[in-house]
Amino acid sequence: MVQTPATETVGGFRRRVGIGWRLFRPFTLAASISPALVGTGAAVHDGHFRPWLFTAFLFACLLVQSATNMFNEYFDYKRGLDDERMVGIAGTIVRDGVSPQTVIRIAWAFVGMSVLLGLYICSQTSWFVALVGTGCLCVGYLYSGGPKPLAYTPFGELAAAVSMGPAIILLAYYTQTGRLTAGAAWVSVPVGLLIGGLLLANNIRDMDHDREGGRRTVAILLGRARGRTLFGLVLAAAYAAVLALVAAGQLTPWALVTFLTVPTAFWVWRQYYQFTQPAKLHPAVKGTAVLLFRFGFLLCAGFLLSLWV
Secondary structure (H helix, E strand, O other): OOOOHHHHHHHHHHHHHHHHHHHHOHHHHHHHHHHHHHHHHHHHHOOOOOHHHHHHHHHHHHHHHHHHHHHHHHHHHHOOOOOOOOOOOOOOOOOOOOOHHHHHHHHHHHHHHHHHHHHHHHHHOOOHHHHHHHHHHHHHHHOOOOOOOHHHOOOHHHHHHHHHOHHHHHHHHHHHHOOOOHHHHHHHHHHHHHHHHHHHHHHHHOHHHHHHOOOOOHHHHHOHHHHHHHHHHHHHHHHHHHHHHHHOOOOOHHHHHHHHHHHHHHHHHHHHHHOOOHHHHHHHHHHHHHHHHHHHHHHHHHHHHHHHO
16 A cells, blocks of 8 residues: 555554553553542442542542553663563553653653642642642652662552552542541452552563562562462452451442452453463453452442442
8 A cells, every 4th residue: 555644644643642552551540440439439328429529539540540650661661671572561662662751751740730630629628638649649659769669579569559449449538528437448448459469460470570670579579379379369358358348237238249240350360370471461460450440340330329229
């Protein structure tokens, strides 16, 4: 086919869109969307819903998550961890030729936009939101930035699970209701477990490459066999937590709708026993993100169904 200026323009636009898509690592955004939905769903169940605050909060979470992804890409490149051998949707610097300066500038621009949204949320609620939100921003930066990044230690999964699970769920609940409750804190447990599981899944896939780069993640310290066993236990613990919370009256029985995701969880877990090659495990990492999104969506739906059915 003869290339015309018009087709070249369209092709260039599609390439730029594809690069931007990879830069955001869209499947990881489940770690922001799910807790925002669950926290808001719990608030709606308790009789509170402020749509503009929910919208601002959700976009702020997405911006912070995207910025964290870009910080991760920038600092991994600077430390020589990222190269053309890496597997996954990331790699716009090493594979697509995007300059590191562009990536870090977009990251800080996203942080700035999230701060503006945070100021609006605080003006409608309390400056307590700014305090916790700043802590989450710091974790997002320090996960891969700073002199001793969390991603290079055994504490990366725990930090992500807390800052993106309980912290976001409680903030989402607080922005709607103006208070914190023990019930909202308990609701955050299964989602936090799955967020930690997503990071663990990613680190099991990348453990050989990460070891070469000097990382000491939980997966590397435990080894592949025990790491995948831990991954299975984390998934099982999320469902066990839902059962326990329903039995204790902290969750509506409609929360059991989350068990519709068990086949996805089982499929993901099996992949880590069938494959060890990073390229073949990448679908399992994406599957874990899909699991997290479906689980959070259904848990939120369970809160809503308990009001209407």
